[in-house]
Amino acid sequence: MFAGASAAILVTMALALFRAIRGPTIYDRILAVNAVGTLTVVLIAVHGFLAGRPAFLDIALVYALINFIATIAVTKYVKFSHLGHPSGEDERGDV
Amino acid sequence: MLQALSLGAVLYGLWLLLSGHYQPLLLGLGVASTVVVVLIARRMDLIDREGHPVHLSGRFLLYIPWLLWEIVKANIDIARVIVRPKMAIGPTVLRLKGTQKSELGHVIYANSITLTPGTVTIGLEEGVLSVHALTREAAEGLISGDMDRRVTAVEGAADGRGEHGA
Amino acid sequence: MALLADIASWACLIAGSLFAFIGAVGIIRLPDVFARMHGAGILDTLGMGLILAGLMIHEGFTLVTVKLVLIVVFIFFASPTTTHALARAALNGGVEPVVDGKNAPAAETSERTGGPSKT
Amino acid sequence: MIFKAVLRVVSKLLIPPIMLFALYVQFHGDFGPGGGFQAGVIFASAFILYALIFGIDNARKVAPAWATRTLLSLGLVLYAGVGVAGIFLGGSFLDYSVLAEDPVIGQHLGITLIEFGVGATVSGAMITIFFIFAHQDG
Numbered sequence: 338m339f340a341g342a343s344a345a346i347l348v349t350m351a352l353a354l355f356r357a358i359r360g361p362t363i364y365d366r367i368l369a370v371n372a373v374g375t376l377t378v379v380l381i382a383v384h385g386f387l388a389g390r391p392a393f394l395d396i397a398l399v400y401a402l403i404n405f406i407a408t409i410a411v412t413k414y415v416k417f418s419h420l421g422h423p424s425g426e427d428e429r430g431d432v
Numbered sequence: 433m434l435q436a437l438s439l440g441a442v443l444y445g446l447w448l449l450l451s452g453h454y455q456p457l458l459l460g461l462g463v464a465s466t467v468v469v470v471l472i473a474r475r476m477d478l479i480d481r482e483g484h485p486v487h488l489s490g491r492f493l494l495y496i497p498w499l500l501w502e503i504v505k506a507n508i509d510i511a512r513v514i515v516r517p518k519m520a521i522g523p524t525v526l527r528l529k530g531t532q533k534s535e536l537g538h539v540i541y542a543n544s545i546t547l548t549p550g551t552v553t554i555g556l557e558e559g560v561l562s563v564h565a566l567t568r569e570a571a572e573g574l575i576s577g578d579m580d581r582r583v584t585a586v587e588g589a590a591d592g593r594g595e596h597g598a
Numbered sequence: 599m600a601l602l603a604d605i606a607s608w609a610c611l612i613a614g615s616l617f618a619f620i621g622a623v624g625i626i627r628l629p630d631v632f633a634r635m636h637g638a639g640i641l642d643t644l645g646m647g648l649i650l651a652g653l654m655i656h657e658g659f660t661l662v663t664v665k666l667v668l669i670v671v672f673i674f675f676a677s678p679t680t681t682h683a684l685a686r687a688a689l690n691g692g693v694e695p696v697v698d699g700k701n702a703p704a705a706e707t708s709e710r711t712g713g714p715s716k717t
Numbered sequence: 718m719i720f721k722a723v724l725r726v727v728s729k730l731l732i733p734p735i736m737l738f739a740l741y742v743q744f745h746g747d748f749g750p751g752g753g754f755q756a757g758v759i760f761a762s763a764f765i766l767y768a769l770i771f772g773i774d775n776a777r778k779v780a781p782a783w784a785t786r787t788l789l790s791l792g793l794v795l796y797a798g799v800g801v802a803g804i805f806l807g808g809s810f811l812d813y814s815v816l817a818e819d820p821v822i823g824q825h826l827g828i829t830l831i832e833f834g835v836g837a838t839v840s841g842a843m844i845t846i847f848f849i850f851a852h853q854d855g
Contacts, residue, residue: 338608342649345615349641352622356634364631364688371680372625372638375673376618379649382669386653392749394665395742399759401669402735405676406766409683409724413769416687443737449668450741452661453748465740473733476767476779483729507644510636511617514624523633523697539726546678549639552632553678554685554695556722564685564695566628566636672731679727686721 339387343380350376363415367408374404439484440470482536491586492540498582503548506570510549513567522568525554528561531580537587544579607655614648621645631688632695635681642677646670728770735763743836744829753832757839764844773851785841785848792837799830 350373357369378401385393447462448454473479481487513519530538542553542561550570555562565571617640624637650670654663743756768776803812813827814820 338611342611342615342652345619346649349615349618349622349645352619353625353641356625362631362688362691362693364684364691364693365634367684368631368634368638368681369625371684372622372641375642375646375677378669378673379618379646382650382653382666386656391657391662391665394662394669395749395751398665398669398672398738399742399755401672401676402738402759403762405672405680405731406762406769408680409766409769412680412683412687416690439733443733446734446737447741449661449664450738451745453745458744461740461744465737465744469733469736469740472736472779476732476771478729478732482726483733485730503643507617507640510624510640511620514620514627514637514640519627521628521633523629523695525695525697535722536726539723542682542723543675543678543727546639546681547643547674549636549643552635552639552685553682553723554632554689556682564632564635566633675727675731679723682723 339383342383343387346376346380346383350380367411367415371404371408374400374408378404435479435481435484435486436470436474438486439473439479440466442484442486443469481534485536488536488586488588491588495582495586499544499547502579506548506550506573509569510566521566524565524568524571526563526565526571526575528563528574528580530559530561531584532559532587533584534587537583540586541580541583544583545574548579603655603658607652610648610652610655614645614650614652617641617648618645630696631693632685635685639677639681642673642681646673724770728766732763732767735766736760739763739840743832746832747825747828753835754839756832757836757841758843760836760840761843761847764840765847768847768851773848777848780844782845782848785844787841788837789841789845792834792839792841795834795837796831799827799834803827 353369353372353376357366357373360366378397381393381397381400385391385397444462444466447466451458451462470479473483478484485492513521530541532538532541538556538559538561542556545551545553545561545563548570550566551574552564553561554564563571563574565574621637621639621641624640625634626637628634628637647670650666654666657663657666739756739759742751742759743753746752746756764776764780767779799813799816800811803815804810806812806815808815811827811831813824815823816827817823
């Protein structure tokens with residue numbers, strides 16, 4: 338039953354990846370890649386159960402975390418073209 | 433100071449839940465880790481009524497079941513809209529005034545709106561939220577103000593004095 | 599009892615996969631980036647939540663379940679935040695939401711118009 | 718400075734648990750996936766999140782250059798120190814068994830110290846690399 342769920346998640350990932358490849362704007366791609374990241378978290382968790390090693394959940398938690406920070410970093414990079422505090426309009430200094 | 437202690441208690445509880453090994457060495461390392469993290473959090477100036485809103489936790493726990501039920505209902509609505517061959521969507525952008533007193537309350541409100549599919553907060557400026565709604569029903573559900581009232585109730589009546597640094 | 603838990607776990611996994619799939623279909627079908635966020639919202643809340651709930655029911659009440667709960671809680675905090683950040687970045691980058699209906703106010707955020715126009 | 722509320726509040730809430738999680742991964746390398754490298758990266762990512770939301774300058778105030786450099790080198794010194802201690806106590810480089818009377822305890826101690834050194838070095842290096850990248854313009 339976990340194998341079935343994994344397969345469904347993989348198909349869903351393929352759909353989201355399609356949007357990531359199609360675009361058209363960079364924001365569509367970020368959104369799709371973020372969705373793929375969430376699905377990866379779920380896939381890792383399900384795979385942990387499939388392999389009978391629930392220690393995989395630590396990895397899933399790490400992935401959720403990295404996904405969050407990476408999406409914020411990419412969003413900020415796209416918005417300001419660099420990761421530091423913007424030099425100009427500093428009141429908008431976050432993402 | 434009190435808030436630093438309570439943050440430490442919460443973090444140590446998290447350590448115990450994560451660890452699952454209750455030998456003296458790991459329990460001691462947990463204490464050390466908690467102390468280090470609390471010190472760094474203090475240095476980062478994270479510990480105040482916003483960064484550690486433990487005063488809201490009781491009422492927030494009561495709010496969660498209602499929010500989850502709203503999320504389930506909204507999910508079913510939006511899923512139904514998406515799977516129809518001809519999607520009956522009517523995207524709108526509306527502006528709402530959050531009646532919460534602190535920014536923390538506004539953030540809870542904004543994130544609750546975004547968590548509910550069908551509505552996404554696309555702007556939050558001094559208590560005025562711009563919300564993108566996918567369907568008319570989702571927009572009307574927000575305009576009725578039920579969620580706003582409940583988040584304000586989470587914030588509580590006596591919480592209007594703003595944050596004070598720890 | 600074990601059978602009942604198995605059935606519940608199955609149901610959660612199937613429903614979660616279904617919702618995740620519908621969310622991904624939404625990401626593909628909906629017309630612009632702001633509308634697609636709603637599809638991603640389905641995937642991030644009920645899709646993810648139900649699959650992990652299925653795993654929780656399968657596992658019973660152990661520390662593994664606690665970790666699953668932590669993952670769900672983390673994503674429930676993180677997902678709307680990233681969506682919000684992305685929406686603001688898209689607005690800032692000049693992507694306007696497609697709206698129909700004349701009653702919608704101008705789709706700009708106040709950060710570009712300089713203040714909230716009406717409440 | 719005015720920061721936008723949603724990101725500020727959520728990151729204020731999430732940064733301490735992330736750092737605690739990093740230390741959990743650090744010290745539970747024996748029992749599950751994890752260890753020094755991963756822990757260092759997670760710990761650094763908490764700092765990177767702080768720097769993204771609150772600005773590079775504030776982050777530099779929290780973790781000044783001397784602090785990250787010291788962390789980086791201390792980790793390396795700890796690693797090399799444990800290795801050399803093995804030689805002095807009559808074993809070879811990174812021979813944990815001779816660190817204590819009982820080889821098993823010695824191995825445990827050695828691995829924990831080595832992992833700690835790796836974690837410190839990796840987090841120091843990651844934070845430094847991030848700051849170097851972020852200071853670049855455009």
